[in-house]
Amino acid sequence: MTTTSPIQAVIFDWAGTIVDFGSFAPTTIFVEAFRQGFDFDISLEEARVPMGLGKWDHIKQVGLLESVNTRWTKQFGRPMNNDDIDTIYAAFMPLQKAKVADHAAPILNAIEVVNNLKAQGIKIGSCSGYPREVMDVLSPVAADYGYKPDAIVATDDLAQGGRPAPYMALKNVIDLEVTDVKTCIKVDDSAPGIFEGHNAGMWTVGLLLSGNEAGLTLEEFQNADETTLEMARTQATEKFSASAPHYLVDTINDLPKVVADIERRIQAGERP
Structure with missing residues (x-):
């Protein structure tokens, strides 16, 4: 596949990021x-x-x-x-x-976003706070929905431990044969996952409304008025504040515009 992006890989969390709206x-x-x-x-x-x-x-x-x-x-x-x-x-x-x-359904256009990244030659990594025996149940069901990342790392795959340390993200780098961590994006719905991305030297994107920090069900999200959503954004932003993501967006559906901006910044010589 011809690579059309300066970004080599996007590494996603699972619950609240790709699947399981609200991380329930x-x-x-x-x-x-x-x-x-x-x-x-x-x-x-x-x-x-x-x-x-x-x-x-x-x-x-x-x-x-x-x-x-x-x-x-x-x-x-x-x-x-x-x-x-x-x-x-x-x-x-x-x-x-x-x-x-039971919570493996993909979040709002997640499959389309991921497949569009793949079409640009961007590799798809993933890691989770779930241990391997849970991931071995979740990942085949997610694959049936159409989500098939190029790498999957569970929190107990590495003796060094999980988040906020960078080891799971860096194991993705190795498995995906990425040559430069500065060309990677870590996407997560929780502060420890953002710290993980920073510690691995990657760009970081926090998700405000689909995951743990807002704690909304899909039905609550879809039925909420703008005032309610803005309150949830404010609450989630505060929970993310110490981890200081490079970007904050509502859901993975908003990721393409972030990817485009990171591409621009990489091409301009910027680093995370």
Whole structure:
């Protein structure tokens, strides 16, 4: 294929970015896993706070939230420990594997956007906070919908760990045989995924309305008036602020205009 773009690769997150509008598959399962493991309730909002991390680390960070730690200590007489995290993770995994395929539908024109990138000779990478055994369930179902990235990296594929470190993004670089990280774009709906892109030396694009930070269902997004959407954008922008994405857009449907601008900037000699 003839490459027509100075961009070599775009590396996408999965839930909330390409599939699963609102990133509900992992968050609802976290709530259920805490309940199943210890008869302990967390809110969907609490489950969302560390989104983007590997799932064991995600559970740990939920346990460290002040609100959760206070209730946990009151209920069990001590803070959450690693054995507790292991128990919750053990409950999480079969629940997630059973439910993840139900949330594999692509987000708003995602397949068209990805296929247009491929038509320009741009390689498609992907990485996720999901472990490999979940990705092995999700990726074939996503492929049936038409999403077939050139590389898939799961959070436990690498001994060094997942986000916000750059290792998953850089494993995509190696697998895709990309020669220059400055020609790569990392697209994600969570702050840890944006930090991952920065740490890998890539351009970064945060998605405001399709993913974890806004937490809207597809129906809520489609039925919302502009005032409601602007409130959601403001909320999500604040959550992204520390990670400072190069670009913020509503959904993957808005990515082509960002790609065009990054192409212009690369051709002008700019770096991420």
